[in-house]
Amino acid sequence: xxxxxxxxxxxxxxxxxxxxxxxxxxxxxxxxxxxxxxxxxxxxxxxxxxxxxxxxxxxxxxxxxxxxxxxxxxxxxxxxxxxxxxxxxxxxxxxxxxxxxxxxxxxxxxxxxxxxxxxxxxxxxxxxxxxxxxxxxxxxxxxxxxxxxxxxxxxxxxxxxxxxxxxxxxxxxxxxxxxxxxxxxxxxxxxxxxxxxxxxxxxxxxxxxxxxxxxxxxxxxxxxxxxxxxxxxxxxxxxxxxxxxxxxxxxxxxxxxxxxxxxxxxxxxxxxxxxxxxxxxxxxxxxxxxxxxxxxxxxxxxxxxxxxxxxxxxxxxxxxxxxxxxxxxxxxxxxxxxxxxxxxxxxxxxxxxxxxxxxxxxxxxxxxxxxxxxxxxxxxxxxxxxxxxxxxxxxxxxxxxxxxxxxxxxxxxxxxxxxxxxxxxxxxxxxxxxxxxxxxxxxxxxxxxxxxxxxxxxxxxxxxxxxxxxxxxxxxxxxxxxxxxxxxxxxxxxxxxxxxxxxxxxxxxxxxxxxxxxxxxxxxxxxxxxxxxxxxxxxxxxxxxxxxxxxxxxxxxxxxxxxxxxxxxxxxxxxxxxxxxxxxxxxxxxxxxxxxxxxxxxxxxxxxxxxxxxxxxxxxxxxxxxxxxxxxxxxxxxxxxxxxxxxxxxxxxxxxxxxxxxxxxxxxxxxxxxxxxxxxxxxxxxxxxxxxxxxxxxxxxxxxxxxxxxxxxxxxxxxxxxxxxxxxxxxxxxxxxxxxxxxxxxxxxxxxxxxxxxxxxxxxxxx
Numbered sequence: 001x002x003x004x005x006x007x008x009x010x011x012x013x014x015x016x017x018x019x020x021x022x023x024x025x026x027x028x029x030x031x032x033x034x035x036x037x038x039x040x041x042x043x044x045x046x047x048x049x050x051x052x053x054x055x056x057x058x059x060x061x062x063x064x065x066x067x068x069x070x071x072x073x074x075x076x077x078x079x080x081x082x083x084x085x086x087x088x089x090x091x092x093x094x095x096x097x098x099x100x101x102x103x104x105x106x107x108x109x110x111x112x113x114x115x116x117x118x119x120x121x122x123x124x125x126x127x128x129x130x131x132x133x134x135x136x137x138x139x140x141x142x143x144x145x146x147x148x149x150x151x152x153x154x155x156x157x158x159x160x161x162x163x164x165x166x167x168x169x170x171x172x173x174x175x176x177x178x179x180x181x182x183x184x185x186x187x188x189x190x191x192x193x194x195x196x197x198x199x200x201x202x203x204x205x206x207x208x209x210x211x212x213x214x215x216x217x218x219x220x221x222x223x224x225x226x227x228x229x230x231x232x233x234x235x236x237x238x239x240x241x242x243x244x245x246x247x248x249x250x251x252x253x254x255x256x257x258x259x260x261x262x263x264x265x266x267x268x269x270x271x272x273x274x275x276x277x278x279x280x281x282x283x284x285x286x287x288x289x290x291x292x293x294x295x296x297x298x299x300x301x302x303x304x305x306x307x308x309x310x311x312x313x314x315x316x317x318x319x320x321x322x323x324x325x326x327x328x329x330x331x332x333x334x335x336x337x338x339x340x341x342x343x344x345x346x347x348x349x350x351x352x353x354x355x356x357x358x359x360x361x362x363x364x365x366x367x368x369x370x371x372x373x374x375x376x377x378x379x380x381x382x383x384x385x386x387x388x389x390x391x392x393x394x395x396x397x398x399x400x401x402x403x404x405x406x407x408x409x410x411x412x413x414x415x416x417x418x419x420x421x422x423x424x425x426x427x428x429x430x431x432x433x434x435x436x437x438x439x440x441x442x443x444x445x446x447x448x449x450x451x452x453x454x455x456x457x458x459x460x461x462x463x464x465x466x467x468x469x470x471x472x473x474x475x476x477x478x479x480x481x482x483x484x485x486x487x488x489x490x491x492x493x494x495x496x497x498x499x500x501x502x503x504x505x506x507x508x509x510x511x512x513x514x515x516x517x518x519x520x521x522x523x524x525x526x527x528x529x530x531x532x533x534x535x536x537x538x539x540x541x542x543x544x545x546x547x548x549x550x551x552x553x554x555x556x557x558x559x560x561x562x563x564x565x566x567x568x569x570x571x572x573x574x575x576x577x578x579x580x581x582x583x584x585x586x587x588x589x590x591x592x593x594x595x596x597x598x599x600x601x602x603x604x605x606x607x608x609x610x611x612x613x614x615x616x617x618x619x620x621x622x623x624x625x626x627x628x629x630x631x632x633x634x635x636x637x638x639x640x641x642x643x644x645x646x647x648x649x650x651x652x653x654x655x656x657x658x659x660x661x662x663x664x665x666x667x668x669x670x671x672x673x674x675x676x677x678x679x680x681x682x683x684x685x686x687x688x689x690x691x692x693x694x695x696x697x698x699x700x701x702x703x704x705x706x707x708x709x710x711x712x713x714x715x716x717x718x719x720x721x722x723x724x725x726x727x728x729x730x731x732x733x734x735x736x737x738x739x740x741x742x743x744x745x746x747x748x749x750x751x752x753x754x755x756x757x758x759x760x761x762x763x764x765x766x767x
Contacts, residue, residue, distance in 0.1 A: 008048075008073050009095050013041045013140055015060045015070070022099075029059035042095060048074040066144070100137045101266065102242045102259025103130065110138045110237055114193070114220050118235040119213045122199075122223040125239035126395040126410060127342035128297025131224035134239065135195050138222060147192035154198040159205035166212075170194070180208065184215030191218045199225035200394070201349055206231050226346055226395040238395075241294035241410070245286050255282050260289035260299060267303035275306060284311035291318050293410040298339055301325040321412045322419065343416040346396055357387040358396060359424060362417035363435040366467025367400055367408035372442075376434045406464065433481075436472040440484050443469065443491035450494045451600035453637030456676070462495045473508050482515035486528045493531025497538065498640060500679045500715045506535040526552055526561050533568040537575070540718030546572045560601060563592035567608055574612055575721045582612040603632035604641065611648050615722045619655040626652060643672040643681045647688045651726060654692060662692040667760065674756060682752070683711040687719065689759055691730040698734040699743045700758060705731065706747020707755040 016026050016037075023041070027034040032052055039045035048056065053074035057067045100107070113121045123131045139148050151169035156162065163179030172179075172186045196209070206229040213219055213233070223229060228236045242259040255261055256277065264285050268275050275281070288311065292298040302325060305314050317324050325339040350358060360377035361368070368376075374384035388407065391397040396413060400406040409417065421431065442465065449458040462469065469492065476485040489505075489512040496505025509532035517525050533548035549568035556562045570585030586609040596602040610625030630645035646669035653662035666689040673681030686708035694701035712719060719727075734740050747755055 008046060008076075009041050011070055011073055012037070012056070013095070015062065016041075021060075026056070026059055030055040032056070047076045050075060096133060096136050096140075098266065100133060101263045103134055103137065106134055106237065106239060107137050107141065110134070110222070111141065113235045113237070114138075114142075114222070118220065118233075120209060120221045120223065120229065120231065120234045122225055122228050122234055122236050123239055124225055124228055124236055124395055126295070126413065127226065127346050128295050128339065129239050129241060129395075130296040131239055132197050133296075135197060135222055135224050139193065139195050142193050145191075147187075147190060148195070149192065150195045150197065152197045153202060156202060159202045159208075162202060162205040162208055163212075166194070166196070178211070178215075180212040180215040183212060184217075184219075187216050187218060189216075189218045192216075192220070194219060194221045196221060196223045199223050199229070200227050200346075203227070203229075226349075227393045242289075242296060242299070244289045244294045247290075249286075252277070252279060252282060255286055258286075260292075260294045261285055263296060264289055264299050264303045267300045268306045271304055271307040275311075281311050284315045288315050288318065291315070292321070292412065295410055295412060297342060298325055298412050301339060321415050325412070339412055340416065343413060346394060347416070347420065349394065350396075351390070353383070354387055354390050354394075355420070356424075357383075358391055359417050359421040360431050361391075361397070361409065362414050362421050363431045363471070364408075364414075364468055365471040367406045367464070368468065369404065369406055372438060372465075372468075373407070376431070376438050402464070404464070429479075432475045432479075435468070436476050436481065436484050436488075439465065439468050439472040440476075440487045440491075443488050443495075447491040447494065450498065451636065451638055455498075455638065455640065459495060459498060462492070463499060466501075470504075473512075477508075477511045477515065480515055482512070482517060483520045483524060485512035485515060486520055486524050488512070490524060490527035490531055493528075493535060497535060497680070498678060500717075502535050502538055503716045506532065506539065509535065522555055522557055523561070526555055526557065526564075529555070530561070530564045530568070533565075537568060537571055538717050542572045542575050559592045560596070563589045563601065563605065566592065567605070570608065570612065571720075574615060577721070579612060579616045579722070583609065583616055586612045598632075598635075600636060600638060600641075603629050603636065603638075606632065607641070607645055607648070610645075614648060614652050614655065615726065617655065619652050623649065623652045623656075639672055639676055640678060640681060643669040643676075643678070643685065646672075647684055650688050650692065651723075654726075654730065659692060659695055663689070666692055670756075670759060679711055679715055680717055682756075683708045683715070683717070684723075686711070686755070686759065687723070687727055691727040694731045694734050698737065699739055701731060701734060702740045702743025703747040703750070703755060703758055706744035707750065707752065708747075709744070710748045711752075 016023070021029070023037045024034050027037050030052075032055065036045070036048070036052065037056075040048070050071065053071045054067075056074070057070045060070070062070050110121055110123065123134055125131055136150075139150060142148050149170045151166050153162070153165065156165055163183075167179050167183055170183060170186070172183055194212075199205075209221060209223070209229060210231040210233075213221060228234060242263060244260045245255045245258045249255055249258075256265065261282065265275070265277075268285075288302055289299055292302060298321070302314060302318075305324065309317070314324075322338075322340045322343075347355065347358070357373075357377055361373060363376065364373070370384055370388060373388060374381035378384055378387075388397065392399055392407070397407050397409055400408055443462070446458045446462055449455060469488065473485060473488050475481070476488065485508075489509045493505055493509060496502060496508075509528055513525070513528055513532060529548050529552040533545050533552065536542075536548060537545035545568055549565050549572065552561060552568070553565035556565055566585045566589040570582045570589060573579075573585060574582035586605070590602075590605040590609055593599070593601050593605055606625055607629035610622050610629055613625060614622035616622075626645055626649045630642060630649065633639075633641045633645060646665045650662040650665035650669070653659070653665060666685055670682065670685030670689060672678075673685050686704045690701040690704040690708065693704065728735075731740075
């Protein structure tokens, strides 16, 4: 029986990767079979014939001593010294069975750290992210002439024994205490790399690593761990998940070459070689990778399932990730054969308080702040920072790269935490109640700020926590927590309208209103009726909007609520062509909030009366009202409604024949909406600008109208019939020309940036 020769596998793979060759390319260059290359690299073949070895060395462009050393190694004649000492019988170098995907930058970064003098480099990250695989690749590419030792530590339980295990793994003969000094004497200041794999459960041994590098001046240490060692001189690489194609990506080549999808395809073809690469299949695979957060082990375990499940069936089963992601290769450690085992390994390393905090964090969806986690998960909020830092350090919680510090769990980690929470007596309902109560309070706190100078900040804050708001709404509706559901939905309707979530917002409002109102304060339900009426109106469901307005009118508790009901009903009157009745109701609404002067409600009541008056073709009084509303909004810092007021002032300018003023107003409104990223406002601005620009440039008007139509369709927002009629009156003649159809089609397919560039270009206007 031939002696095992890991040095040959190491050299062949290292030289091949250094030359940038695949196994197939190397075999073709050398004129030998791919099977020969594959068997050697996997350790199934330990020698080569001299002629074969010579051809492989030539194909690898090895010359002189490097050529001779490779052939000697291939013949099984490993030289004494570096090669004999490099892989001790106790800890042979594991040979990766597959190529590394998506980690070239990480390999280069770790290599650069080591070349530039870093004595300890720690690769950190959650279980299954590929820390060991990356460390192996770095070791395989380590410079010729330096010793490399690989010591696995997963099975070591007692941190005090690390010196003995490392000495044995390095082949140190008859080491004496202290072991760090013995290793230093053994190396005799020679350059060497020591890989310590799976260190996270041995945190108490970190000081020994510091003593080791002090005793061995030529030694560098590469560590894989779910948490950093926290010793002086340590450099950390926090390994990220693999990149996944964006939902907007349409190029199949880009999708196939993205790291997460490429890894899935490589592993899937190993069990299902005929897996197609059509668009539907690749879209399913992309969604799978996205829902697995690009976590390599999760992707590999999922890919192995395509032997029995189609990608579509696999995607549809990802609601139960932990039961699906099992059956990893038997040659992997048991902790890496299922995602549950991988996560359980990390969970068991937590302290008791960390485990409790980790479990309770599972109620958050999409991320959280330090403050929200403290309020929702802990009785003593002062403990949050220390506990959260511990979970971040152990790679179970990720820090999001946002301006305001936020945190999240990978979804498979969150699912594991949620399962642990289910085992905590009576706590799951309590945690969800605290979560829903916290976010109900946040929504109510945000609502008044959506009308003034802080609206951008608060809109973004709500957007950041949109997944949490959805989760809280879902739980409160499902568990018949009517008051919480109505407080949440009633406080969020402006956010939904301003950020284009009208369809979703209306669904939540209707679901909340369907709950038992018996124990809900009437003002809470009335606010939800107001919001539901508005969102129904903006979707063109005027019958439902009128019904909700009338309900609100019948249950109103004060003048403001009566005003709100009259406003909804008045807008429905206007939409249905009864401008005179709309003016009457809007005037009544303004009277109801006469004592609210200086407020957003008063400003909006003034604007609503101005809109109804303009649609009654009373330009002069409409201008006065709309200018007053615009002034009030500017004083209050409400940029969204400044833009709306300017659009209607442009309509008045059109009625008066002031085309240059109308164009200036629509351009100003559009710029504000673009700056706010307000898609609804952009659509409205494009429509009114088209109505003005058609007089001088029908092609531009068609382009703008087409883009606005596409935006409204995407947002499921209907144009108000009275606005549509006023705009149609301006563009009716242009619509009959062939150019109009061509330009509107172009506007629908052009990017918004291209359309806006055309809109803001200086246009001649005929007065």
